[in-house]
Amino acid sequence: MVTIIDYAINNLRSVEKAFVSLHIPVEVTDDPVRIQDAEKLVLPGVGAFADAMTNLRNKNLIGPIRESVNSGTPLLGLCLGLQLLFSESEEFGHTDGFHFIPGKVKRLPDRLLVPHIGWNQLHLQRSDPLLDGIREDSFVYFVHSYYAEPEDRGDVLATTDYDIEFASVARRGNVWATQFHPEKSQEVGLRMLKNFAVM
Numbered sequence: 001m002v003t004i005i006d007y008a009i010n011n012l013r014s015v016e017k018a019f020v021s022l023h024i025p026v027e028v029t030d031d032p033v034r035i036q037d038a039e040k041l042v043l044p045g046v047g048a049f050a051d052a053m054t055n056l057r058n059k060n061l062i063g064p065i066r067e068s069v070n071s072g073t074p075l076l077g078l079c080l081g082l083q084l085l086f087s088e089s090e091e092f093g094h095t096d097g098f099h100f101i102p103g104k105v106k107r108l109p110d111r112l113l114v115p116h117i118g119w120n121q122l123h124l125q126r127s128d129p130l131l132d133g134i135r136e137d138s139f140v141y142f143v144h145s146y147y148a149e150p151e152d153r154g155d156v157l158a159t160t161d162y163d164i165e166f167a168s169v170a171r172r173g174n175v176w177a178t179q180f181h182p183e184k185s186q187e188v189g190l191r192m193l194k195n196f197a198v199m
Contacts, residue, residue, distance in 0.1 A: 004016055042081075047080060086103045107146050121139055131169070134188060148166070
């Protein structure tokens with residue numbers, strides 16, 4: 001069973017539908033007990049970092065998510081969900097994240113067209129169960145204005161070039177994350193969601 005965390009800011013239904021299309025049991029919940037006891041967790045997200053952390057705090061979900069991850073439960077963050085798993089963000093000032101992956105979330109340079117919207121390629125950095133069956137230069141779908149910069153290059157599974165190179169897939173321990181939207185990335189994204197569900 002995959003448990004999608006509902007914190008009233010994320011694109012829940014498209015992620016849920018993606019798992020349903022793969023015939024993977026899934027639930028969407030904001031129940032702290034269900035989240036703490038989950039077999040696998042998915043943290044989707046769109047919008048602003050600070051608003052997301054505020055909603056998670058107001059729903060009393062930060063503690064249960066931490067306890068679940070610290071007990072070994074696999075967690076997958078998607079888009080803003082990736083950013084929330086890092087230490088901090090500079091969006092609208094400074095906001096602390098979960099610190100599951102040490103590093104900082106930064107705004108894409110002003111010289112670029114921001115937000116970065118559309119299809120771009122993955123450059124695989126190392127093998128991982130999440131990337132099983134994913135080919136070098138596969139295209140995935142992005143919508144973001146900020147990117148995460150891990151402190152440890154070893155936490156980067158794949159990068160993407162958008163004038164600058166940024167981490168598009170990251171992992172530390174039992175925490176995985178994608179900067180793109182796998183639920184909108186057709187066969188490549190669905191393969192990653194399936195990989196996460198069955199690993």
